[in-house]
Structure formats: structure tokens, C-alpha cells
Amino acid sequence: MQLKRVVVTGMGALTPIGNTLPEYWNGLINGVSGADYITLFDAAKFKTRFACEVKNFDPTQFLDKKEARKIDRFTQFALVVSDEAMADAGLNADNINPDRVGVVFASGIGGLTTFQNEVMDFAKGDGTPRFNPFFIPKMILDIAAGQISMRHNLRGPNFAVVSACASSTNAVMEAFNLLRLGKADIILTGGSEAVISEAGVAGFNAMKAMSERNDDPKTASRPYDKDRDGFVMGEAGGMLVLETLESALARGAKIYCEIAGCGATADAHHITAPHPEGLGARNVMLSALDDAGMQPEQIDYINTHGTSTPLGDGAEVKAILDVFKDHAYEVNISATKSMTGHCLGAAGVIEAIACIQAVVNDMVPPTINHFNDDPGLDPKLNFTFNKAQQRTVNAALSNTFGFGGHNACVIVKKYVA
Incomplete structure (x- = not known):
């Protein structure tokens, strides 16, 4: 069969160096470091006390306050970048066939912070199992794809991909293959992660994988430098709108590039x-x-x-x-x-x-x-x-x-x- 060509028609980004796509690119080309001391929890006793956090993020600017409490931070990120990517691609309920638009989204770990907090609260109690009814749906890493589909009424292929730090690249690959095989016209694909927490930082510290350059966080991530001493943990969300070329041309979409x-x-x-x-x-x-x-x-x-x-x-x-x-x-x-x-x-x-x-x-x-x-x-x-x-x-x-x-x-x- 003749495989379809696939192009990128929209993007969204929420990162440690910019909370929108233009801000992220500006941070990249200007060589901005996103590293600083951890604010999401008290890291005073940890071997690594810094990370690349998403800054000035208030989920209630994008989500109903009640709904925001029902989802983990990684899913909040996912919904925010889905909104930006949909808008960037010019997609809305009036110009798509929801049965032909899918979501393939990734996370390496998912709701680790939710898991940690629920278990810590239980351990502090008297042994009575009082867990949040949203504990499981907040934690599972496929929930982000499901939440995106519900937010935008997208009824095409929908699933999550996990392959540790390769997860969102694998998600892009799966979306690309579905599109070129004709299984959908448009797929939102990408990934999010938000595990700058006690469990996340301590776990990677125990593996001796992270930098411990606590005296100089902004220069701690130094790939290819002689004195590199480990990675710096970050958190982010990113989204691509992938689309068959024929679909993009039919609706007059702007095309950023082609997936080769x-x-x-x-x-x-x-x-x-x-x-x-x-x-x-x-x-x-x-x-x-x-x-x-x-x-x-x-x-x-x-x-x-x-x-x-x-x-x-x-x-x-x-x-x-x-x-x-x-x-x-x-x-x-x-x-x-x-x-x-x-x-x-x-x-x-x-x-x-x-x-x-x-x-x-x-x-x-x-x-x-x-x-x-x-x-x-x-x-x-x-x-x-x-x-x-x-x-x-x-x-x-x-x-x-x-x-x-x-x-x-x-x-x-x-x-x-």
C-alpha cells in the first residue's frame, strides 16, 4: 500500500525555560538555564537540592479548580499543551471529524507524586485505609491521553506509551505510523512528566544518576563537559499535532515540517x-x-x-x-x-x-x-x-x-x- 505523508501542523510546550511554545524557543536560542533550587518540596536533606521546575504554573488559569484537584500535575501539563497545540493547529469542534482524530500520549512514570502522597498520608494514620477516590485515575499514566480526548471530544485511536526516557519519542512514532497507515487523519501526540518530588529525587539520587552540584545549580547540567557529574531532573509537557498531508492541505493548515x-x-x-x-x-x-x-x-x-x-x-x-x-x-x-x-x-x-x-x-x-x-x-x-x-x-x-x-x-x- 502507498503510505501517507505526515506533517506537523501544531505544537504546544510547557517547560522549565518557557510556559508556551514561543517562550520555550526563545529560551532555547538564548541559552537559558531552567535549573534552580527546588520549591515543590523541602529538599534540604537531599543529596540533590535543585531541579528544572516549570515556573509560575497555576493550573486554575487553565482548568476549573475542582477539576484540577482531581488530576496529577503531569496530567495538568498534558491538558495545557493540548490546548495550545489545538489552537496553534487551528483545530476546533467545527472543523474536525472527532472519530478521525486520536491521541497517543506518553509519560515515563506518570502520577508518582500522587502515589507518594497517598501512601505517606496512609502511613501517618491509624491504619484505616482512607484513600482519595481519585487516587488510581490520578496515578495511572494512560489517564493523560484519556483526559485529552474528553477535553476535546476526540474519539480516534487513544492510548499511552511508556519506554522510560524514550516514551514521548515512541509516542510520536506510534502516531506517525497510525497516520501513514490511514488509521486516522490527525493525532495529538507527545508526553508529560512531573516527578520532582521526594520519591522522584531520592530514587534517582539512590542510583547516583543525578548531579549533586548544589553550589551552582544553573550550570549543573553540562553535557559533554569534562566535569559533568550526572543529569538534572526536569519536568515538562509537550504536544505535536501530526496530520496526514492530504488532511492538512484540505483544510489549508500551516505546515511546520514533515515527519521523515x-x-x-x-x-x-x-x-x-x-x-x-x-x-x-x-x-x-x-x-x-x-x-x-x-x-x-x-x-x-x-x-x-x-x-x-x-x-x-x-x-x-x-x-x-x-x-x-x-x-x-x-x-x-x-x-x-x-x-x-x-x-x-x-x-x-x-x-x-x-x-x-x-x-x-x-x-x-x-x-x-x-x-x-x-x-x-x-x-x-x-x-x-x-x-x-x-x-x-x-x-x-x-x-x-x-x-x-x-x-x-x-x-x-x-x-x-
């Missing part, structure tokens, strides 16, 4: 550590290029997973050199987690948005917080350190890798009629 291809692989190596030679990362990029029918030389920008961990950054660079060979030195590489922190299940979609904006604006966002070169990384690679760079970006590739060895990759390119 996607890939997914497994490391089959370790529960948290990447394959030391970047095998899964190599294979997922090759898979995405094959799916897109593209050659490595056609990629201009790579938004790396780039978490600022000692092992992960090096393994991904090895994979890039293996796939792109001499062209690796012609490509701009950047790790926007240096600004947003690692937003876990939402990382993939907000980094896909960074790639889309790079393609639209011919501007590559930087990797900030670079102070000292890592002698183990090839110095001839262009990591776009500290300052955005203007260049033609015809195609961009976004990598995301998750605990469990999950790898996902999406390629976006300029739309050509």
Missing part, C-alpha cells in the same frame, strides 16, 4: 547503563534513516539524548561517529537538556519541538554550560557549545534513550510540496 521517519531499538545490555559502544544508539539512528529513505549526509542537526552523565554522553558520541563517519564533522550537535534538564518521559517531544523549530528557523540551539573539553570526546565535532548557531537545517534528528535499554529516534525535515 522514526526508529526504535533495544540495547539488550543493562537496566540503566547504555551499551558502552553505543550499539543501540547506532542501530536506532540507522533504523530511522532507513525508514526515512535518507542518507546520513542529509542530516544537518542532531539533538542528542545528551543527559550530562559520564557514560551516556560518550556512548552516544561513539554511535554518531559510527553512523555519520566524516559527515559527523559537518553536522551541528547539541544537547538541549543543558537548559531544560532531563524531563524524562517528556524529553523526547520537547526535543523534537527543538528540532522542528531548528528546521523552521534555520537556527541550532546550543549546548550550554561548557567549560572544559572532555579529552575522551572528539574535539573536531561541533557540539554548538554555549551559543546558538545560524545555519540551513533541512533535516534534523532527535535521539532519546531510556532505562531498560529503550532507544527511539525521529527525523523531521523541511516540507516540500
Whole structure:
């Protein structure tokens, strides 16, 4: 069968460096750090006392106060970015067939904070099980997709995707495949995460995965720097409106770019550590290029997973050199987690948005917080350190890798009629 072309017609973003799509892009190109001391709970006794929080977020500006209390923060984020993306795409009840519009949404962890708070309250009591009747529907990570569908009356395919930090890239891939197979006309896809809580921070601290640079939070996320010491936790929500090209043309929609291809692989190596030679990362990029029918030389920008961990950054660079060979030195590489922190299940979609904006604006966002070169990384690679760079970006590739060895990759390119 002839696969349909799929384009991006709307976006929404709620991030540590901007609470709307324009604010987020402005933060990216200006190299803004979203890291600061934690305000969502008292972190005084924690090994890590800082994170990249979404700032000045009041859910009652978007949701009824009573309804806002019934949903976890990650779902609040999801609804806010769904509203922005729908408006950006020009979609409303009058111009869509709700049976042909779906939602594929992701979270790596879901309602961890709700789970934590309910169990803590129970533990403080006399043993009588007094739980909030909304405990389970607030916690389960598929609820965000369901809530989005109910908010906008979308009755097409609807489900959640989870693959740790690759979750929202996998969601984009699933939406892309449903559309090109003709299973829907439009799909809202992306992810959200909000686990800056006692359990979330302490859990990652126990794994020794996070930076403990408490004296200088804003520069703690430093991918590819010699002195990187772990990732900085972030929270965010992001949404893409994916649409078949024929649907977009029929309604005269603005088109940001085209989804060229996607890939997914497994490391089959370790529960948290990447394959030391970047095998899964190599294979997922090759898979995405094959799916897109593209050659490595056609990629201009790579938004790396780039978490600022000692092992992960090096393994991904090895994979890039293996796939792109001499062209690796012609490509701009950047790790926007240096600004947003690692937003876990939402990382993939907000980094896909960074790639889309790079393609639209011919501007590559930087990797900030670079102070000292890592002698183990090839110095001839262009990591776009500290300052955005203007260049033609015809195609961009976004990598995301998750605990469990999950790898996902999406390629976006300029739309050509």
C-alpha cells in the first residue's frame, strides 16, 4: 500500500525555560538555564537540592479548580499543551471529524507524586485505609491521553506509551505510523512528566544518576563537559499535532515540517547503563534513516539524548561517529537538556519541538554550560557549545534513550510540496 505523508501542523510546550511554545524557543536560542533550587518540596536533606521546575504554573488559569484537584500535575501539563497545540493547529469542534482524530500520549512514570502522597498520608494514620477516590485515575499514566480526548471530544485511536526516557519519542512514532497507515487523519501526540518530588529525587539520587552540584545549580547540567557529574531532573509537557498531508492541505493548515521517519531499538545490555559502544544508539539512528529513505549526509542537526552523565554522553558520541563517519564533522550537535534538564518521559517531544523549530528557523540551539573539553570526546565535532548557531537545517534528528535499554529516534525535515 502507498503510505501517507505526515506533517506537523501544531505544537504546544510547557517547560522549565518557557510556559508556551514561543517562550520555550526563545529560551532555547538564548541559552537559558531552567535549573534552580527546588520549591515543590523541602529538599534540604537531599543529596540533590535543585531541579528544572516549570515556573509560575497555576493550573486554575487553565482548568476549573475542582477539576484540577482531581488530576496529577503531569496530567495538568498534558491538558495545557493540548490546548495550545489545538489552537496553534487551528483545530476546533467545527472543523474536525472527532472519530478521525486520536491521541497517543506518553509519560515515563506518570502520577508518582500522587502515589507518594497517598501512601505517606496512609502511613501517618491509624491504619484505616482512607484513600482519595481519585487516587488510581490520578496515578495511572494512560489517564493523560484519556483526559485529552474528553477535553476535546476526540474519539480516534487513544492510548499511552511508556519506554522510560524514550516514551514521548515512541509516542510520536506510534502516531506517525497510525497516520501513514490511514488509521486516522490527525493525532495529538507527545508526553508529560512531573516527578520532582521526594520519591522522584531520592530514587534517582539512590542510583547516583543525578548531579549533586548544589553550589551552582544553573550550570549543573553540562553535557559533554569534562566535569559533568550526572543529569538534572526536569519536568515538562509537550504536544505535536501530526496530520496526514492530504488532511492538512484540505483544510489549508500551516505546515511546520514533515515527519521523515522514526526508529526504535533495544540495547539488550543493562537496566540503566547504555551499551558502552553505543550499539543501540547506532542501530536506532540507522533504523530511522532507513525508514526515512535518507542518507546520513542529509542530516544537518542532531539533538542528542545528551543527559550530562559520564557514560551516556560518550556512548552516544561513539554511535554518531559510527553512523555519520566524516559527515559527523559537518553536522551541528547539541544537547538541549543543558537548559531544560532531563524531563524524562517528556524529553523526547520537547526535543523534537527543538528540532522542528531548528528546521523552521534555520537556527541550532546550543549546548550550554561548557567549560572544559572532555579529552575522551572528539574535539573536531561541533557540539554548538554555549551559543546558538545560524545555519540551513533541512533535516534534523532527535535521539532519546531510556532505562531498560529503550532507544527511539525521529527525523523531521523541511516540507516540500
